[in-house]
Amino acid sequence: MAKVELRDVWKKFGNVEVIKGVSIDLDDGEFVVLVGPSGCGKSTLLNLIAGLETLTSGEIRIGDTLVNDVPPKDRNIAMVFQSYALYPTKTVQENITFGMQTRGVDRAVQDKALADVSQLLHIEQLLDRKPGQLSGGQRQRVAMGRALVRNPDVFLFDEPLSNLDAKLRIEMRTEVKKLHLRLGKTIVYVTHDQIEAMTLASRIAVMDNGHVRQFGTPEEIYENPVDLFVAGFMGSPS
Ligand code: ADP
Numbered sequence: 001m002a003k004v005e006l007r008d009v010w011k012k013f014g015n016v017e018v019i020k021g022v023s024i025d026l027d028d029g030e031f032v033v034l035v036g037p038s039g040c041g042k043s044t045l046l047n048l049i050a051g052l053e054t055l056t057s058g059e060i061r062i063g064d065t066l067v068n069d070v071p072p073k074d075r076n077i078a079m080v081f082q083s084y085a086l087y088p089t090k091t092v093q094e095n096i097t098f099g100m101q102t103r104g105v106d107r108a109v110q111d112k113a114l115a116d117v118s119q120l121l122h123i124e125q126l127l128d129r130k131p132g133q134l135s136g137g138q139r140q141r142v143a144m145g146r147a148l149v150r151n152p153d154v155f156l157f158d159e160p161l162s163n164l165d166a167k168l169r170i171e172m173r174t175e176v177k178k179l180h181l182r183l184g185k186t187i188v189y190v191t192h193d194q195i196e197a198m199t200l201a202s203r204i205a206v207m208d209n210g211h212v213r214q215f216g217t218p219e220e221i222y223e224n225p226v227d228l229f230v231a232g233f234m235g236s237p238s
């Protein structure tokens with residue numbers, strides 16, 4: 001587990017300011033959901049935490065480390081995207097263990113990690129299949145498995161369920177919640193789905209146009225929205 005701190009984070013693409021002075025602190029083991037309309041900067045903020053984009057200014061800390069100049073692989077994070085990005089020609093087992101292989105992890109350790117995550121995600125029966133032989137939900141489980149075996153302190157999820165149909169989305173939402181309860185890791189989770197945010201989050205950051213308008217528990221945000229934007233977006237009673 002690790003805390004994550006964002007201090008006055010700015011990001012410009014060319015002359016366009018996309019993240020405009022975001023400061024939030026996530027506690028150890030918290031499940032923070034970033035919500036907001038399309039284009040408000042959710043993915044960019046997540047990519048800044050991951051190190052996939054560099055800050056224009058500000059500071060990001062993971063644990064006690066200032067990570068502004070730390071490359072993604074050394075940040076103690078793992079990321080799951082909306083598109084599954086599995087290797088199509090590799091089996092499920094190879095997809096999950098590939099990262100460990102390239103890092104030269106001991107074979108016995110690899111096998112143990114694979115067995116653990118397959119059990120946790122209920123994919124033991126799928127290990128010899130190729131991604132093309134899996135359903136959307138199964139592929140997303142494999143993508144999560146690949147993130148889990150890295151055993152990072154922080155998980156970053158960018159709309160991991162938005163490609164799934166409604167029924168599967170609700171089922172996977174429950175799985176994600178269980179994973180968090182079980183592992184207790186710090187999670188930053190992006191969605192544009194308010195219900196998903198309300199069900200999963202310990203705290204929600206409501207974003208609009210590069211700003212975090214409000215950061216609070218689902219109850220606080222729903223009961224006491226700070227402005228009309230938050231109230232409207234979260235469907236609070238007026
Ligand atoms: P969200 O994930 O909330 O939908 P994004 O973080 O993807 O929003 O994008 C926020 C804004 O930044 C959008 O206006 C988008 O067009 C712009 N943007 C994102 N990535 C880039 C990039 N690499 N270059 C230029 N503009 C970008």
Ligand code: MG
Nearest residue numbers: 042043044158
């Ligand atoms: Mg996005």
